[in-house]
Amino acid sequence: MKHWRMEDVRWSEFDLGKVDPEMVKLVRAAAMVERNADDYVTYLNHVFHDDKDFCLAAGNWAYEEIQHGDALGRWAELADPAWDYPASFARYREGYQIDLATESSIRGSRSGELIARCMVEVGTSTYYNALADAATEPVIKQICKLIAADEYRHFKLFYDHLRRYLRREELGLWGRLKIALWRIAESEDDELAYAFHCGNEPSALAYDHRRCSSAYLGGTLGYYRPRHIERATRMLFKTIGLPPRGWLSVAASGVSWILLNRRSAKFRAFRRPLQ
Numbered sequence: 596m597k598h599w600r601m602e603d604v605r606w607s608e609f610d611l612g613k614v615d616p617e618m619v620k621l622v623r624a625a626a627m628v629e630r631n632a633d634d635y636v637t638y639l640n641h642v643f644h645d646d647k648d649f650c651l652a653a654g655n656w657a658y659e660e661i662q663h664g665d666a667l668g669r670w671a672e673l674a675d676p677a678w679d680y681p682a683s684f685a686r687y688r689e690g691y692q693i694d695l696a697t698e699s700s701i702r703g704s705r706s707g708e709l710i711a712r713c714m715v716e717v718g719t720s721t722y723y724n725a726l727a728d729a730a731t732e733p734v735i736k737q738i739c740k741l742i743a744a745d746e747y748r749h750f751k752l753f754y755d756h757l758r759r760y761l762r763r764e765e766l767g768l769w770g771r772l773k774i775a776l777w778r779i780a781e782s783e784d785d786e787l788a789y790a791f792h793c794g795n796e797p798s799a800l801a802y803d804h805r806r807c808s809s810a811y812l813g814g815t816l817g818y819y820r821p822r823h824i825e826r827a828t829r830m831l832f833k834t835i836g837l838p839p840r841g842w843l844s845v846a847a848s849g850v851s852w853i854l855l856n857r858r859s860a861k862f863r864a865f866r867r868p869l870q
């Protein structure tokens with residue numbers, strides 16, 4: 596599938612009357628995380644420094660991720676002309692940085708790194724599908740569908756490289772599952788919470804992880820439906836080496852849906868209006 600360009604988005608169809616203000620907050624945060632891909636490709640190039648094929652693929656991946664951020668940022672500025680995407684992103688980059696000096700994966704192996712990358716793409720492809728399904732504003736619906744398709748293609752990219760590395764590195768089912776769950780748990784770390792802070796809160800308000808994480812996840816989780824969780828579970832199972840379809844996948848999907856609703860209720864209960 597050929598990658599889309601910014602000109603392919605039907606910007607002229609933007610309808611301010613159909614904009615969901617709560618979705619705007621989430622899109623602002625997502626724009627900055629996506630735009631920050633150049634740091635991640637630097638990190639990946641260090642980890643896979645002698646793998647030219649992977650480094651080339653990672654460069655293409657980062658280019659597309661950056662475009663995701665710019666498309667989301669442009670839409671958010673249409674939805675709220677007072678919002679300054681470049682300024683918010685600069686604030687985010689100043690306050691949130693990853694370790695670019697390392698030459699080895701924080702996951703313990705290259706296979707572990709690729710499992711983590713697969714899980715990121717599972718999360719993003721599922722998330723943008725959920726946003727696309729919920730959106731009524733036509734431009735953000737189109738953007739989210741385009742990004743979701745990209746993220747699924749990125750999942751397959753990292754999965755293909757994972758299969759290659761698993762032939763030379765020993766990483767069993769439990770080791771793969773541990774890394775996958777570790778990466779899922781990181782959805783509550785500072786990356787997304789701080790992006791929400793920079794995109795939606797005044798600079799004079801001190802960053803508070805619990806407040807921002809609850810605001811972001813409390814808004815995000817409400818857009819998911821069982822079909823989204825079922826698809827994500829199948830992708831997870833494929834990544835860790837289990838059959839993506841069958842009774843175990845169905846059972847895991849059902850349990851995940853219950854847990855997601857409990858988490859959603861917890862975060863919504865904590866959310867409070869900004870002062």
